[in-house]
Amino acid sequence: MEPHFIKGGKYEKWNPLFETLATFAFTPKLVTTSGTHIRDGVDLKRTMMTVVLALVPCLLFGIYNTGHWELAVQEGNRNLPYFAEMGAKFLTGLTIVLPVIVVSYGVGLTIEFMFGMIRGHSLHEGFLVSGMLIPLTMPADVPLWMVGIATAFAVIIGKEIFGGTGMNVVNIALTARAFLFFAYPTSMSGDKVWMSGLGDKMATNPEGLDGFSGATALGDLASFMSDKATVAGEVVQSNEAVQNFSSEYTVWESFAGMIPGSIGETSTLACLIGAALLVITGVGSLRIILSFFAGGFVMGLLLNALGGNPYLDLPAYYHLIIGGFAFGAIFMATDPVTASQTALGKIIYGFLGGFLAIMIRVLNPAYPEGVFLAILFMNIMAPIIDHYIVQSNINRRLKRLKTA
């Protein structure tokens, strides 16, 4: 079959597609030509597939969590028991999450193939991961067409115009999220988008939803900064706000992810399972993950020390387990292409990322979640950090010349 696709063959134009499928099924028979005669077993396919595997716990939990809140909306009961009707919840979640994944991969891979055919190369594996990350950062109620547009924007503007996998400046999945956040803010924030079906039901058939709130932990926290602090839809006194908050979102529930939020980000536990796989295999940088958490925690402590309103008084550890903090630290900040590339640079990059994430989250009322903005900002800053590390290496060499 191969002769039809090689240069001069009947379907030469389609070679990138053929090659992609062929090299997926079989490691090609390429041999070394010069230099080292043997090569390490590792390749980009295996590397990327490992990240996808690491995302599976988040994905499975996300599906269940989405199903849970869909049922909660239908019954109008925010305190629906979490571990009941598990099969039904999972299936419901699947019907919501699966189409998002299909759209993300469908749109993204189509565009990647088009660019591959223009440039005459097979699919480069970066999108295998991006295509999974994008759905996991979306609110459950996001319209599918928005996912499609966001994916297209991220792949074309975020990546392909820079030259494809390995050339992008900012994280692809976060580009998609940022695009939606600024282009369609009503679908990406507020308290109606995080539970599937809530928006529709409120508009058409609000019966049974009296007093029902679709707010996330971060949404509630953002209200602490305003005149009217609310927790899960109920107005609370500011001196009791933190207490009410921590009984609505207990540490365990927040850590395990039994709270509303974007599809795959709520469970810190699932993220940590993924992190374990990434760190053991060496795909994800432990330096970045740890320093990111450290940065967030330090900022949290600083805010505690500052004090003055309920949000600032929220215990620092809470920041690490709510919202997309853990997901961002483990799966987004560690993207090797957009992170710092030097060992020391990674620590600085991670620390500042976590630090900024909490700063934006707490101190900027317009953006309830700061993680993705902080990481995007640090993506831009990473080359500057690296520049100074490289420069210090150069200076060491120059100094040696002078003293010699």
Place this chain on the structure above:
Amino acid sequence: MSNTISIRKGLDIRLVGEATKEIREVPVTGIVGVSPLDFHGLTPKMVVKEGDIVSVGDILFYDKKKESIKFVSPASGTVKQVVRGEKRRITNILIATDGKQTAKKFDLKKISDYSSEEVKALLLESGFWSSMKQRPLDIIADPSNDAKGLFVSSFDSAPLAPDYDYVLSEDMDALQVGFDALQILMKGNVHLSSKPNSEFAKINGVTHHCFEGVHPVGNVGTQIHHIDPVNKGEFVWALNIQEVAAIGKFISSGTIDPTRKIALTGSEINTPTYLKIVKGSTMSALVEKQIEGSNVRYISGNVLTGDKKELTDYIGFYANQITVIPEGDEYKFFLTTGWLGLGFDKFSNSRLFPTFLLPKSKNFRLDTNTNGEERAFVVTGELERVFPFDILPVQLTKAAITEDIDSMENLGIYEVAPEDFALCEYVCTTKINIQDKIRQGLDLIASECM
């Protein structure tokens, strides 16, 4: 004795087919070849022509740009052919041996009567200078420069490399004479790096250094970097320790001994062992009766830096071993032996494969498959783990690829040779031929800055 320097960054690739400590002599018959292509950047000027009678030590050709650098015949016989390739470039000088190995007699004084300049002239005239490499650029040393030091590594840490403690165990006297000559040449700046508890520590007069750790600990480039790194405008020279012993024999006897002991290694060799050969022997004579199957790769040198050869080719000038491994030109189904398989048969520095769980005693039979296609740089921190230099390998490689001379200079191109990047090339997910890129960078530096 100075302190032991320990190299932690690196990788010992554990291959099947280490040579057993026995020596088999391969008689010189048929044809031997000397290839000017073994010397990077050399333009040869022929001295002999087809049909000339030569003996061991007769000059075959010299360097057209630096005419004092001479290249001599390793065998006695008749010049059979001067083989030319594209653009009439000389690719090989073939000598039909007469089997007698009659050698040209040099008239030598006692070594202590020589001056530095006289030693240099003697090494140039006898062809030994062609073994002397210089840094920067990793080419034959330019005799008109002054080097700040001469570095010799007494061990090779590459996969399946020969053990010089064994190879040179009977040549300690010659080695001492060789080092004495080098001391005169270098006015004292001779550095000898050895493993802990090595016999070579008994050599007198040189500055000893002790190294331990993982490959590339035995590479002279690693040792130079940790002893006295090269700055812009400086030169250092390096010599293989077997050549030092050969120089010693030459000075003692007045004739050139063209034999060397090499290791015949690799998973496809039936009985890996040491061979005593004449330089330039044909590969087919060296691997005779040792190979089963035909789909194998013959490498003159080790698997990381050696040259691919055919059976009809000749062993390379700088090679101290031959490695034969299986070719990997076959498709591998992704779930069994391919990219998503368990991979117990693959040796990887990455923990994506279970190599790190297997006992250290397990050796691997690796083939020449690249295990993936070329990609852009994505994974970071990978090269740094096997690169024991205070140099940023990815950044330097990128500077070489983009032909950015300023960055290359700043990032340390003067200190490195392609072989220093061999492990980087092995572990790199991108499958880019990093050694080629560094060589191209060095060529650019040679033409623009030297």
